Amino acid sequence: MKKTILLCLGLLLVGQPAFSHHSNAMFDQDTVVELSGTVKEFQFTNPHSWVQVDVVGEDGKAVEWSLEWGSPNNLGRQGVRPSTFPAGAKVMFRTYPMKDGSPGGLFIGARFDDGKVVGRWEQ
Amino acid sequence: MLKRIICSLFVLSFATGSGIAGAASDSARPDWSGVWAMIGGTIFDRDTQTGQGGSTTPGVREHPPYNAQYEALYQSNLALRDQGALPDPNSLCGIPTGFPRIFNLPDVYEFAVTDDQVWVISENGPNILRIYTDGRAHPAPEDRWPTHTGDSIGHWEGDTLVFDTLSLHSSENGRTMLDRTGLMLSDAAHIVTRMHIDSEGQMEVQMTIEDAKALTAPWVVTKRFRKLEAGTRVYDYACNENNRNPIDPETGWTYTTDTEGNIIDLNPGQ
Numbered sequence: 057m058k059k060t061i062l063l064c065l066g067l068l069l070v071g072q073p074a075f076s077h078h079s080n081a082m083f084d085q086d087t088v089v090e091l092s093g094t095v096k097e098f099q100f101t102n103p104h105s106w107v108q109v110d111v112v113g114e115d116g117k118a119v120e121w122s123l124e125w126g127s128p129n130n131l132g133r134q135g136v137r138p139s140t141f142p143a144g145a146k147v148m149f150r151t152y153p154m155k156d157g158s159p160g161g162l163f164i165g166a167r168f169d170d171g172k173v174v175g176r177w178e179q
Numbered sequence: 180m181l182k183r184i185i186c187s188l189f190v191l192s193f194a195t196g197s198g199i200a201g202a203a204s205d206s207a208r209p210d211w212s213g214v215w216a217m218i219g220g221t222i223f224d225r226d227t228q229t230g231q232g233g234s235t236t237p238g239v240r241e242h243p244p245y246n247a248q249y250e251a252l253y254q255s256n257l258a259l260r261d262q263g264a265l266p267d268p269n270s271l272c273g274i275p276t277g278f279p280r281i282f283n284l285p286d287v288y289e290f291a292v293t294d295d296q297v298w299v300i301s302e303n304g305p306n307i308l309r310i311y312t313d314g315r316a317h318p319a320p321e322d323r324w325p326t327h328t329g330d331s332i333g334h335w336e337g338d339t340l341v342f343d344t345l346s347l348h349s350s351e352n353g354r355t356m357l358d359r360t361g362l363m364l365s366d367a368a369h370i371v372t373r374m375h376i377d378s379e380g381q382m383e384v385q386m387t388i389e390d391a392k393a394l395t396a397p398w399v400v401t402k403r404f405r406k407l408e409a410g411t412r413v414y415d416y417a418c419n420e421n422n423r424n425p426i427d428p429e430t431g432w433t434y435t436t437d438t439e440g441n442i443i444d445l446n447p448g449q
Binding site: 077078079081082097099101102103104106108120122124127128129130132133154155156158159160 | 260262263264265267269270272285286287302303359411412413414415416417418420421422423424426432433434435437438443444445447
């Protein structure tokens, strides 16, 4: 389990979700954080979906991250389902982190151990 | 009257349930059936948007021709936006975005044509814009008051719906805002809208906005919508279902909470 901060590089070019419900000012969209963790819960809910991920830090303690995503309506039309992130799954996530360093961010993409990708995962 | 209500409910049910909305009984009416999505971002005035966008983006116009008072108010809103502290009522959940912002939303749309009304139904809401096409006039000034969608009366010019909207809330009372840059109009706004499907199959919505209190000239804004594939479904949008982004009433900052409702981030304004 690890947390890696990536320089944004080309990822900045791929745009951002069309949120109308609230400002995205809390996210640092110049930085991408890569998280390796275990899915605790997937909230497929309005107005936004959330992926709760337990990430074990270098001190060995688990920290729960909240990754905010789109509405289930739009995600559902794109093929996402409540079962997309089952609890207990080991997944690598990329997120635009909260500016203040709190354990949360804007969901970019995810890659499962078997190589399956959800969202955006440009190399 | 009862027959009319039943008929309307049937048409609405047909429209929202089958995905072939707008199939009016009058064959002279255009076919606006299906599910639609706005083209482009949810910013009316791309000049003010940081990052992507620009005033030349199709479907948007340049800076509104504000008078000095409203330009100052707008610049103040832009500064708040830059601080993440714009008090956008849309973030409060449950308050209609109203008109004209109803044509400036993510998620999807249906345009339901009936014999005597047209309904613009946005999935992101709650939002329904009712346009009366039965020949009625606006209520007398003493019989109408500002609302989120105002009062809209329209008529058909061939396949083009032309409608006139009055009695909108003023942005100055904080009840409405046109987008998240803080675009504003006053309660004097008078909007004439032309809707039709263009030669490329896109729904074109051109709004000519006059506002004697806010604008020095008419502001023309065009939004376009593309039809999604047949069978596309529309879902509930329940903004308070799991809203984990409460707004600080003092600073306008949008917080983030954990699954228990505890705020997890710091407010840079405090």
